[in-house]
Amino acid sequence: MDIIVHRIRLRESVPRDRFEQWVTEVDYAACPRLSSVVSFSVQGIPDEGAAAPEYFEVITVSGRDAFERDMRSETFRQLVSEFDELAEVIEELSGERIGTGYAAA
Secondary structure, eight states, rough: EEEEEEEEETTTOHHHHHHHHIIIOOOOOOOGGGGEEEEEEEEOOOOSSSSSSSSEEEEEEOOHHHHHHHTTTTHHHHHHHHHHHHHEEEEEEEESSSTOOOOOO
């Protein structure tokens, strides 16, 4: 499994509540239509004097090739179009998980 992390900054005139509502009602709801997505979450970064509110999202995908296929789907293109009106990705990290990791039972 591959993991992708995006650092996100809201566009200048976008309030936090508008972005967070879009994430919970639209972005999360679209995930079941993207077969490569194993898990997805968005976390708010506490405001520490940043010019605009920032977040980071963690996407776990079954594989990079499968995710690239999903990225060509109408569902994904629509998400990108809406996201671009609200925010921008300012940094990306990606990698493959080492072993199975840990999760409490």
